[in-house]
Amino acid sequence: MTRISSLAFALLIITAFGLQSASAQFPIPDIPRIKKPKADPPRTAGSQSEPAPALSAGNSAASPDQPTIAKDSIQVKAFTNSSYRKDFSVWSWVPKITFRVNGPMASGSQLSVEYLVPGSAPVKFDCATQETQKDHWSQTECGGQALSEDKNSTYTGPVNFAIKMRNELAGTESTLFTGKMQVAKARSNESGPQAANHFVYYVDHDWNLPIGYIFYEPDQVFGWNLAGFRVAFWVRGDTGRLEPHLFYQGKEVGMVYFQGERVSKPGCGEQEVQNDTTHYVEDSLLQKAKWTRVKCHFPAVKSWDKTPGGRANANEMFMIASNPGEYELKVLWNNKLARSIKFTVGADGRFDNGIASANKLGSDRVIVPVQILGDQDGPWNRAAWRTEAFYGHPLQGFTALGAQ
Numbered sequence: 001m002t003r004i005s006s007l008a009f010a011l012l013i014i015t016a017f018g019l020q021s022a023s024a025q026f027p028i029p030d031i032p033r034i035k036k037p038k039a040d041p042p043r044t045a046g047s048q049s050e051p052a053p054a055l056s057a058g059n060s061a062a063s064p065d066q067p068t069i070a071k072d073s074i075q076v077k078a079f080t081n082s083s084y085r086k087d088f089s090v091w092s093w094v095p096k097i098t099f100r101v102n103g104p105m106a107s108g109s110q111l112s113v114e115y116l117v118p119g120s121a122p123v124k125f126d127c128a129t130q131e132t133q134k135d136h137w138s139q140t141e142c143g144g145q146a147l148s149e150d151k152n153s154t155y156t157g158p159v160n161f162a163i164k165m166r167n168e169l170a171g172t173e174s175t176l177f178t179g180k181m182q183v184a185k186a187r188s189n190e191s192g193p194q195a196a197n198h199f200v201y202y203v204d205h206d207w208n209l210p211i212g213y214i215f216y217e218p219d220q221v222f223g224w225n226l227a228g229f230r231v232a233f234w235v236r237g238d239t240g241r242l243e244p245h246l247f248y249q250g251k252e253v254g255m256v257y258f259q260g261e262r263v264s265k266p267g268c269g270e271q272e273v274q275n276d277t278t279h280y281v282e283d284s285l286l287q288k289a290k291w292t293r294v295k296c297h298f299p300a301v302k303s304w305d306k307t308p309g310g311r312a313n314a315n316e317m318f319m320i321a322s323n324p325g326e327y328e329l330k331v332l333w334n335n336k337l338a339r340s341i342k343f344t345v346g347a348d349g350r351f352d353n354g355i356a357s358a359n360k361l362g363s364d365r366v367i368v369p370v371q372i373l374g375d376q377d378g379p380w381n382r383a384a385w386r387t388e389a390f391y392g393h394p395l396q397g398f399t400a401l402g403a404q
Contacts, residue, residue: 069177070362073100078201079144092152093201096144103132108169115161179391189280205291207384210400212370225306236377237287242268243332254301264300286378321349340371371401
């Protein structure tokens, strides 16, 4: 076997990832428990194991038999249109929204969104909806370019919105979520007198920056028996080059080499969410009104090894469940230290700090504070998380690190 083929083989073994395939309706899977000498502890929090969540702040459904909105799945954008009331010299916007619904959602149900621009009549539009069983979820996206021009607006400032559900078969209607978005605008990158009123609109998402997530995902081959460790956090502007480094008790872990070459290097190449503008903005606007949530993968860091013949802490892999204590993720962004995320793993392998469960976000991830270091994000509102997080539903028990 040549050196190149040996390296390729090692990479296939070490870097197997657990990426879930997308479908219209998703089950919420059961998670294996971490073994103890005599008994199994409860399921590990933060590893996509939770049942459909209870109602959360902003979720207004009155009955546990109704669906709920996963609060941290909601993403609202301002979609810029190149006209306003048939006038192409003025640009305007309409909302575009994506969100996840936790079942049950009965047949005949119809999701809709209503938003209210101050001084105007409420604007309503329907979203693609499908029947969803209990302990399953589905995702939908609506608004934006699909909306008619009479729904356009040039307003900037706070805008209230609501996610609703009606069922003509049952004769019912309910509000599932209420929130508030902050709409802002910037000049386009066009020049000349004809572009004087060509403003690009966007929703301000500075509140996202101090909020990060840690969680497990099933391995592509071995499933939850060899679940992988993941981290997700936000950056403002172009993502550039991101290099994550995980430390346990002050020492970097998850480093595996083959014939003198590292084969388990982690990365943050996956962009989970992009909140950016529909048109180019002027060059003077720093970070271009763009927020991106990236997900980092650690090929040689696993939750545990429950595969046949697996070991608690193999030389090739670092097992979090076998190494309780203090952890820190440090992220280099364009070769400069830009993020620090600290968390603690308990004796049973759990790292839930209680924030996500206390706020009933409707997600299976653990929320952690993210310390923003350096100036690559540009000037940003360090106090936004206090009032604007999750569209007007800030987290209980959460304190941003180094923020005002």
